Amino acid sequence: MTPVELSRTVLRAVRRAVDDGELDVAVPGRTSVTPPGPGGCGDYATNVALQLARPAGQPPLRVAEILRERLVRTDGISDVVVTGPGFLNISLRGTETALVREILLCGHRYGHADRPTGRLVQLHAPHEVRAVVVMDAVARVLRSQGALVRTSCAGRPEAEWADILGVDIDAYGTPDAPAPLDVNVRPVPAAPADPTPLGRDAARWALLHPALHDRPRITADHLVQRESNPLFRVRYAHARTRALTRNAADLGFHAEPGDTDLRPQGPQGPQGLPGLPGTDAAVQPTAGPETVVPETAVPETVVQDTHDTTALRHALADHPRILQAAAVDHAPDRLARHLVTVADAALPFLAAVLPRGAEKPSAAHRARLALAEAAGAVLAGGLSLLGIDAPEHL
Numbered sequence: 001m002t003p004v005e006l007s008r009t010v011l012r013a014v015r016r017a018v019d020d021g022e023l024d025v026a027v028p029g030r031t032s033v034t035p036p037g038p039g040g041c042g043d044y045a046t047n048v049a050l051q052l053a054r055p056a057g058q059p060p061l062r063v064a065e066i067l068r069e070r071l072v073r074t075d076g077i078s079d080v081v082v083t084g085p086g087f088l089n090i091s092l093r094g095t096e097t098a099l100v101r102e103i104l105l106c107g108h109r110y111g112h113a114d115r116p117t118g119r120l121v122q123l124h125a126p127h128e129v130r131a132v133v134v135m136d137a138v139a140r141v142l143r144s145q146g147a148l149v150r151t152s153c154a155g156r157p158e159a160e161w162a163d164i165l166g167v168d169i170d171a172y173g174t175p176d177a178p179a180p181l182d183v184n185v186r187p188v189p190a191a192p193a194d195p196t197p198l199g200r201d202a203a204r205w206a207l208l209h210p211a212l213h214d215r216p217r218i219t220a221d222h223l224v225q226r227e228s229n230p231l232f233r234v235r236y237a238h239a240r241t242r243a244l245t246r247n248a249a250d251l252g253f254h255a256e257p258g259d260t261d262l263r264p265q266g267p268q269g270p271q272g273l274p275g276l277p278g279t280d281a282a283v284q285p286t287a288g289p290e291t292v293v294p295e296t297a298v299p300e301t302v303v304q305d306t307h308d309t310t311a312l313r314h315a316l317a318d319h320p321r322i323l324q325a326a327a328v329d330h331a332p333d334r335l336a337r338h339l340v341t342v343a344d345a346a347l348p349f350l351a352a353v354l355p356r357g358a359e360k361p362s363a364a365h366r367a368r369l370a371l372a373e374a375a376g377a378v379l380a381g382g383l384s385l386l387g388i389d390a391p392e393h394l
Contacts (some may be wrong), residue, residue, distance in 0.1 A: 001077045001092050003044065005320050006033045009077070010046055010088075013070040022066050025055045032246045033090070035314045041081055041312075042091035049086040060086030096371070100257040103316060103374040108381035111320035120148045123330075124181040127155035129165070130190040130216060131183075133207045133387075134165045137332035138185065145327040152181060164196045165203055166387050172321035185330065193218035199352075201388045205231040208386055209336040217361040225394075230340045232394075234379060239270030239394035240350050241376030246356055248369050251361055258367035260309055312375060319378050323385075332386060339354055339382045346375040 010031055017023040028051070033385065036045040049064035051377045056063055064086040071080045079092040117349045121142055125131040132153055138211070139149040153172040161167045195203035195218045202222040205354040209230065225232050248254060315338070323336040325331070355361050380390035 002102075002317055003033050004324075006044055006090065006092070007046075007257055009074055010048055010067070010071070012130055013067050014048065014052070014069050017066050023052065023056050023058075023063065025052050032359060033111045035310075036087075036089050040083055040087060040089045041077065042089040044092070044220075045083075045089045049082075049088060050296055053086065055147055065089055074075075096260065096309065097257045097367075099313060099317055100370050100374045101341060101368075103377055104255070104257065104370060107377050109144075110377060110381060111323040112144045115146060116148065117146035119146070120150070121383055123149060123151045123183065123185055124183050125151075125153050125185040126183050127157070128189050128191065129158070129161060129195060130187050130207045131185050132161055132167050132169065133204055134187050134212065134332060135185040136169075136325075137204070137208055137386050138330045139202045140387065141323060141327045141335065144385055145322060147327070154183070158363050160196045163207060164200055170366075187212035190216050190218055200233075204387050205336065208332045211333050212331065230343075233347065234339045234343040234383065235300060235345050235389075235391055236394050237350070238376050238379040238383070239392065240347070241304070241372045241379070242392045244353050244369060245376075246373050247364075248361075251355065253361035253366055253369070254358050255370035255373050256366035257370040258363055258365070258369060260367045262365055285338060309349055312349055313341070313373055316341045316374055316378055317343045321383070335382055336386060339379055339386075340363070342375060342378055342382075346372070346379075 007030065010033065011027060014023065014031075015027050018025060018027060028048070031048045031051070033044040033046045035041060040306060049067055050060045053060040053063050061082065064082045067088060068080045068082055071077055071088065076093055077090060079091040081089045081091075083089055106112070121139075123135045123139055125135040135151055135153075139151050142149045151168075151170050152171050156172050157167060157169055164167075190207060193216075195206055195216075197203075198206060198218070198220070203218075206217050206218055206222045207317055211299075221229060222231055223229075227233060245255070319338065319342075322334055322358075326334045349368075353365070353372050355365055383390040
């Protein structure tokens with residue numbers, strides 16, 4: 001059950017309580033579910049009881065208990081706990097297995113709309129490099145959500161915007177006859193800096209990762225293969241998932257969603273992101289940006305079998321909501337920051353995927369590989385929507 005599906009389930013519980021006469025409120029059009037905060041538990045939490053308490057004329061804890069009784073009887077929900085002033089903390093049944101299976105089934109299209117919505121969106125940007133790149137990314141995200149998008153620019157785009165940055169524009173005006181449309185894509189410009197020397201991937205990330213109201217940093221920092229570079233972490237995490245799939249094939253096993261069963265099996269390695277440049281366990285590049293990270297099993301000294309996958313599961317489950325929000329708000333930066341969240345949650349876990357030493361591949365290893373491949377699919381799909389390559393090797 002995804003966060004969007006769970007939100008609908010919560011609203012159905014509210015509707016049943018209203019129909020049964022236990023709540024006298026208007027059923028809200030939407031409600032949010034988020035990872036539990038401090039003091040919470042389970043997979044997701046919602047404050048809908050707090051929102052409904054005043055209009056219902058009842059204490060929040062009473063409203064929460066009314067909704068809890070209905071939610072616990074719902075298929076896919078294993079438990080509901082009320083905490084604090086009335087937060088509903090919801091535990092889902094078979095959450096990880098179902099989520100991973102869904103992502104692997106959808107692949108890069110996880111979180112995309114099933115069919116066209118019939119919605120037509122016209123995007124129009126000024127003749128400025130960041131605005132044009134943002135418009136291109138917004139169009140990609142909108143199309144992923146089923147919209148039909150047409151893009152235009154006030155003037156003819158520079159040749160390098162298409163050749164280097166991969167921008168595709170449907171129509172443009174000329175100095176004598178500018179496109180007669182209102183500009184609706186207007187981020188803070190990149191000028192006077194020129195992003196094209198960074199190359200397509202780094203330049204697009206430099207323009208898309210900052211919020212649209214922030215001025216982008218057009219520096220060579222986006223090319224550095226170090227932990228301090230968010231783009232590198234995202235691409236490195238994807239490349240590691242692909243390497244793990246190849247390593248697993250060499251060991252004779254494949255991915256199968258299930259219980260990852262991450263129990264302690266040995267000493268814990270040093271802190272930091274295993275095998276990531278910029279940490280104590282780094283594989284240091286020796287030949288510049290094209291250096292290939294060896295596709296060997298992760299060294300025993302960095303294996304952390306006790307890693308909790310909760311943050312990773314929450315980030316993967318949140319991906320459809322992030323895509324919807326990025327489409328509605330025309331904000332590709334939300335997707336870029338989400339990919340960093342996914343990568344940062346995945347990297348420590350990836351060191352615990354493969355068997356080590358004389359250990360034989362088990363159902364738990366297959367499940368871990370499936371979760372890693374699911375993370376890789378989300379990272380690849382998100383990077384594609386931003387117009388950035390997801391490398392098999394890095």
